[in-house]
Amino acid sequence: MANILEIKDLRKSYDGGFEALKGVNLEIEEGEIIALLGPNGAGKTTLISMICGITSSTSGDVKVAGNCIRDDFRAARSLIGLVPQEVALEPFEKVINTVRFSRGLFGKSRDEAAIEHILRRLSLWEKRNNAVKELSGGMKRRVLIAKALAHEPRVLFLDEPTAGVDVELRKDMWDIVADLKADGVTIILTTHYIEEAEAIADRVGIIAKGELLLVEEKAKLMARMGKKELEVQLTEPLDTIPKSLAKYELSQTHDKTSVVYTYDTRGERTGITQLLNDIAAAGLSFRDVSTRQSSLEDIFVTLVQEDAA
Amino acid sequence: MNWTAIKAIYIFEMARFFRTFLQSLISPVISTSLYFVVFGAAIGSRIDQVDGVSYGAFIVPGLVMLTVMTQSISNASFGIYFPKFIGTIYELLSAPISFLEIVLGYVGAAATKAMFIGVIILMTSFFFVDIQIAHPIAMVLFLVLTCISFSLFGFIIGIWAKNFEQLQLVPLLIVTPLVFLGGSFYSISMLPPVWQTISMFNPVVYLISGFRWAFFGLEDVPVATSLLAIGFFTALCLGAVYWIFKTGWRIRT
Numbered sequence: 001m002a003n004i005l006e007i008k009d010l011r012k013s014y015d016g017g018f019e020a021l022k023g024v025n026l027e028i029e030e031g032e033i034i035a036l037l038g039p040n041g042a043g044k045t046t047l048i049s050m051i052c053g054i055t056s057s058t059s060g061d062v063k064v065a066g067n068c069i070r071d072d073f074r075a076a077r078s079l080i081g082l083v084p085q086e087v088a089l090e091p092f093e094k095v096i097n098t099v100r101f102s103r104g105l106f107g108k109s110r111d112e113a114a115i116e117h118i119l120r121r122l123s124l125w126e127k128r129n130n131a132v133k134e135l136s137g138g139m140k141r142r143v144l145i146a147k148a149l150a151h152e153p154r155v156l157f158l159d160e161p162t163a164g165v166d167v168e169l170r171k172d173m174w175d176i177v178a179d180l181k182a183d184g185v186t187i188i189l190t191t192h193y194i195e196e197a198e199a200i201a202d203r204v205g206i207i208a209k210g211e212l213l214l215v216e217e218k219a220k221l222m223a224r225m226g227k228k229e230l231e232v233q234l235t236e237p238l239d240t241i242p243k244s245l246a247k248y249e250l251s252q253t254h255d256k257t258s259v260v261y262t263y264d265t266r267g268e269r270t271g272i273t274q275l276l277n278d279i280a281a282a283g284l285s286f287r288d289v290s291t292r293q294s295s296l297e298d299i300f301v302t303l304v305q306e307d308a309a
Numbered sequence: 310m311n312w313t314a315i316k317a318i319y320i321f322e323m324a325r326f327f328r329t330f331l332q333s334l335i336s337p338v339i340s341t342s343l344y345f346v347v348f349g350a351a352i353g354s355r356i357d358q359v360d361g362v363s364y365g366a367f368i369v370p371g372l373v374m375l376t377v378m379t380q381s382i383s384n385a386s387f388g389i390y391f392p393k394f395i396g397t398i399y400e401l402l403s404a405p406i407s408f409l410e411i412v413l414g415y416v417g418a419a420a421t422k423a424m425f426i427g428v429i430i431l432m433t434s435f436f437f438v439d440i441q442i443a444h445p446i447a448m449v450l451f452l453v454l455t456c457i458s459f460s461l462f463g464f465i466i467g468i469w470a471k472n473f474e475q476l477q478l479v480p481l482l483i484v485t486p487l488v489f490l491g492g493s494f495y496s497i498s499m500l501p502p503v504w505q506t507i508s509m510f511n512p513v514v515y516l517i518s519g520f521r522w523a524f525f526g527l528e529d530v531p532v533a534t535s536l537l538a539i540g541f542f543t544a545l546c547l548g549a550v551y552w553i554f555k556t557g558w559r560i561r562t
Contacts, residue, residue, distance in 0.1 A: 052403040056561055074311070074405040082403050088396030090321075092328060097321070104317025105404040147400070 004030040004079075004155055004186045005051070010060035012046055012210075020046040022210040023060070030154070033177065033187040034215070035197035037300055038207035044190035045085060047207070048157050052082045064155060078106055081153035085160045085190075087140045089147075091133035095124055098132060099146050106151035115150065122146050122176065138169040145176065156180060158189040162196060174200050194297040208304050221299065223265060230261045230272060232279060233288040242282040248275050314406045318414025319421075322388055326422045333422070334429060337376050341430045344372055345437040348494055359496050360527050365438040370521040371493030372434065377427040377452065378459045378488055378513070382480050385419035385463030390470050393560075402561060408554035416464050420456035427452055440524070447532070448523035454539045455516055461546035468559050487513045492521075497529040512542055 005028040012021040021043045028034055038044050049055035051062050053069060062069045067076040090098055099115055119125045122142045127135060132143060141161065148156060158177070162170040170193075177187055177200050191197055197204050198218065205215040214221070237256040248271070250259040259279075263270045279286060326333055349365035356364040389411075392398040401411055434440060442448050470476040491513030497505055508514050509530075519535025522528040528535070553560070 052399075054399055054402045054561065056557060077403060077405040080403065082399065084396070084399050086396050088399060090392075090395070090397055093321070093324065097324065101317050101321045102400060104320070105314050105400060105406065107311045107313045107405055109313060 002030055003027045004065055005188070006061075006063040007047075007051070008061045010047070010050060010062060011058045012043075012050060012055065013058050020210050021050070021057075024207075024210075024212045026205065026212060026215060028155075028186060028188065030186050031181065031184050032202045033181055033189070033200055034203045034205060035201035035218075036188065036190045036205045036207055037192065037194065037197050038190070039192060039304065042207040043210040044207055045159055046210075048082070048159050048188070048190060052080055052157060053077055074107075078151065079154045081148035081151065081156045083141075083144045083148045083156070083158045083161055085163060087137065087144060089132045089140060089143055092131055094129050094131060095119070095135070095143055095146075096128040098143065099150050102147040103150035108151045114152070118146050118149050121179070138165060138172075141165060141169070141173075149180075153185070155186045155188065158187060160190055160192070162191070162193060170196070194300055206300060206303050213303055222293065227262050227298070228265050228270075229292045230263065230275070231258050231290050231292070232261070232276070232286045233258045233290075235285045235287050238284065242284075244282050245275075245278055248278075311406050311410050314404060315410050315414045315417070318401075318411065319418045322415060322418030323421065325388075326384075326418070326425075334426065337380065337426050337430060338433050341372055341376060341433055342437075344368070345434065349437055359499075360525070362525050362527065363438065366440050367496075367521075367525075368494050369431070369434045369438060369440055370524050371491075371517050373427050373430050373452070374455065374513075374517050374520050375488050375493050376430045377423050377455055378484060378516075379480060380426050381419055381423040381456050381459035382463035382466065382484060384422045385416055385460040386467035386470065386476055386480075388415045388419050389464055389467035390473075390476055393467075394473075398560070408550075412461075412464060412550055412554075416457065416460045419460040419463060420453075423456045423460065424452060427456070442524050443526045444523040448520065451516070451520045451523055451535075451539070454543065455520070458539060458543040458546055461543065461550060465546060465549050465553070468553055471559075487511050488517075492517045492529055496527070512538055515539065 005026070007024055007026040010021055010024045011019070013019045024043075024047060036044050036047070046055060050057045051064075051069065053073060062076075064076040064079050067079070069076045093101075096115065096119065099119065100110065103115065104110065116125065119128055122145055124139065124142055124146055127139060132140065135143065145158075145161075161177075162173050165173070174196070177189070180187060189196075189201070201218050203215060204218050204221055206213045231253070234257055238252065238259065239256065241250050241252065241259065245259075248261055250261055252259055261272075261275055263272065276286075276289075345365065345368075348368055353364035353368075358364065359367045392401060466476065466479050470478075490508065491511050492508070497508050497514060497518070500508060515530055515535045515538035518529040519532050519539065522532045522535070552558070
């Protein structure tokens with residue numbers, strides 16, 4: 001699949017010398033969903049703002065479907081839709097008019113069928129004649145998405161789309177994103193909810209202090225970075241771990257009825273067979289074993305901590 | 310040129326005007342009527358004709374100009390400041406449009422609204438005084454140019470303003486005094502010579518003089534000078550807007 005977005009050595013520094021972005025390189029294929037994870041102030045919104053034309057870059061290049069965002073800004077921007085982090089809407093205007101406005105602003109001629117399709121898809125059709133200020137917070141976020149989709153973009157930026165929304169709406173948003181992906185829209189979303197990236201992204205990028213620490217396929221990342229834990233439930237509580245098991249660096253659960261072995265999934269040998277044999281040899285019997293994969297959150301925390309160190 | 314985008318901005322801005330149509334209209338109509346009652350009837354009855362024109366009729370061009378200038382500035386400054394204030398400016402900045410197109414949309418809408426109100430004020434004046442327009446085409450030309458140049462000026466103020474206080478500052482502290490001292494209610498020739506000289510530094514004098522000439526053929530300064538002055542002011546504003554466009558001043562970080 002061809003790259004729809006190419007970012008080369010993108011930098012942003014402010015007058016005071018603060019570097020918000022320190023040379024970001026990123027290529028995004030058409031049709032994928034990429035989640036940019038990072039703590040507050042990491043540079044996620046700055047990156048999006050620069051690609052969309054809201055903030056000017058200090059240096060570097062960005063191409064959208066081969067169009068430079070500076071030299072061919074009209075072609076580049078007409079392919080992009082942006083859902084900002086803050087709910088920013090004209091409060092007194094009708095929902096349908098704000099969406100029509102967005103379509104016109106991007107140079108697309110009036111198309112009532114297209115507007116209706118977008119509003120229905122986002123469950124806003126019934127509210128089309130309501131003033132924006134009459135809508136709930138969740139509905140307003142939907143209006144932001146409708147506005148971003150009004151000109152049928154090929155790339156959609158969602159800047160923290162579910163920040164501060166309830167669980168139900170968050171799930172709705174994920175469904176909407178899945179729908180858009182099915183239509184072939186490339187989606188770049190920033191979030192600090194790891195759960196969100198885990199649920200919907202194809203690839204995950206981790207940003208901290210203006211640097212893109214890594215970008216990798218979510219599954220590969222979790223396999224590469226992920227530790228697994230094997231919990232062995234014993235038939236009887238164990239006061240102290242026998243010396244013969246010391247090499248496994250086992251930990252115990254609070255009630256001392258289980259021992260937990262952490263192993264690397266990348267290793268050729270995980271040591272599980274040997275461990276279970278040694279547990280039996282130590283005269284311990286067990287009634288159950290279970291494994292747990294570390295989450296993206298664990299990986300994220302590890303990476304950001306490593307970067308800070 | 311992205312004409313569809315210009316049209317979208319224009320329609321969206323005009324919709325704001327029509328949403329508050331009555332407020333937009335009633336306030337200037339009432340204040341103008343008050344001017345006619347106070348200056349035209351109460352004070353004007355004690356003032357002789359000015360160069361052969363009754364005082365009530367004499368102040369009409371000045372009143373229209375006063376309204377048109379303040380309306381142009383407030384419409385245009387608010388029009389661009391409001392998206393900055395509520396955050397919807399992100400959409401303008403991320404759209405495939407140039408700053409010129411943004412200016413055309415906002416300034417076009419602000420100038421139209423001001424023009425609309427100016428015409429209403431003129432029509433209101435017909436109820437109070439008997440008035441003939443000597444040069445109707447020139448009158449329209451002056452009106453349009455004033456609406457455009459002051460809307461451009463208002464647009465610059467809207468970009469510059471960081472809060473609502475600043476938005477009001479320039480119109481209140483600079484424009485209103487200049488308009489009042491610019492011969493809205495009197496002829497510059499009625500002033501002592503020193504003040505006549507000082508008045509020549511007030512750009513509004515040229516606009517009101519030209520506009521009044523279009524009504525009565527009377528002029529404080531030659532009409533060509535008036536046209537040059539308004540042309541110069543428009544060029545100045547265009548230059549400032551171009552500079553804002555190039556630098557992204559107070560818009561793009």
